[in-house]
């Protein structure tokens with residue numbers, strides 16, 4: 573018998589730090605787009621793992637690959653080699669387009685993937701006239717470690733932990749003139765999420781990223797994409813820059829959905845930048861170990877075998893049209909419906925927190941970001957019926973608040 577949700581909540585209150593706004597549910601099981609709590613209550617999860625469970629909970633190929641690996645070897649450090657890491661690098665880099673001679677590095681999380689990407693840019697900058705400064709987007713999010721939070725253009729997340737890493741300037745999204753103005757002779761890279769996740773599902777336009785590519789080239793700087801939330805199929809292509817028809821970056825990084833629920837982050841850099849990572853410049857004890865790599869390979873195999881990229885597009889279109897219908901139904905409470913593929917948002921005129929809590933009580937899991945934005949990152953395996961069920965619950969809740 574699992575402990576009750578109340579018993580677990582009491583233990584959390586006594587023994588864990590309070591840095592998450594946690595719902596008092598002891599989640600004991602997950603399958604596809606559903607999870608169950610200790611009381612046996614079933615929830616429809618339209619935000620599985622905030623983008624981690626891109627194939628839903630417990631995707632069979634990933635579970636099977638991990639089970640098999642558990643009987644062989646769990647971990648060996650990165651001073652040796654193993655087949656799954658080599659094959660994962662080969663398979664993942666093959667999914668990029670327009671990145672010359674790409675090479676991969678593996679770590680354990682999105683923040684770590686941001687860190688290695690910032691470091692590789694500065695290593696490259698040292699060899700290119702001592703460039704070291706970054707330009708990133710306001711409302712972007714790149715993680716919680718010091719480099720990553722310094723790159724994150726959200727003063728509210730930075731103010732109590734200053735001083736930050738020096739050398740970061742923030743510019744508004746989709747404003748090429750502001751970007752050009754922010755460059756100077758020491759700028760080493762411009763960093764963007766092609767589709768911002770934590771910022772409230774704001775997409776860069778193709779034209780903006782085209783302009784960014786041209787500005788970076790003109791100034792001899794690198795273009796960096798953080799695809800931690802928007803990558804790995806979520807937008808209907810392996811990478812969001814492909815869905816947007818935007819130019820390829822020099823460096824991109826990902827995490828979240830890469831391991832299908834198992835922690836892994838990765839960075840892919842074009843060959844001439846990747847060669848800056850020589851022995852002694854960077855490392856990660858756990859990064860890309862056997863378990864992480866077999867899980868990620870199973871994710872790629874599932875996306876390809878089950879044709880989940882086109883499915884993400886059709887499922888995303890259904891979700892967006894349902895959200896637009898809710899906007900029409902509740903014009904006083906809903907300001908906007910937007911999204912790309914299976915990244916969607918409903919911007920409210922009222923606080924999101926109350927709607928999120930009521931949805932949970934009604935059996936639907938979503939979250940709020942930026943105070944008034946409801947965020948949806950459903951699994952690529954979600955069915956039409958599950959999307960409709962989620963929209964129906966949300967419609968009922970919006971009618972009541």
Ligand SMILES: Cc1ncc(COP(=O)(O)O)c(C=O)c1O
Nearest residue numbers: 681682683713714715769800801
């Ligand atoms: C775009 C982006 N970058 C980086 C991160 C940080 O990832 P992690 O929480 O795995 O460190 C996140 C997490 O939400 C993210 O959305």
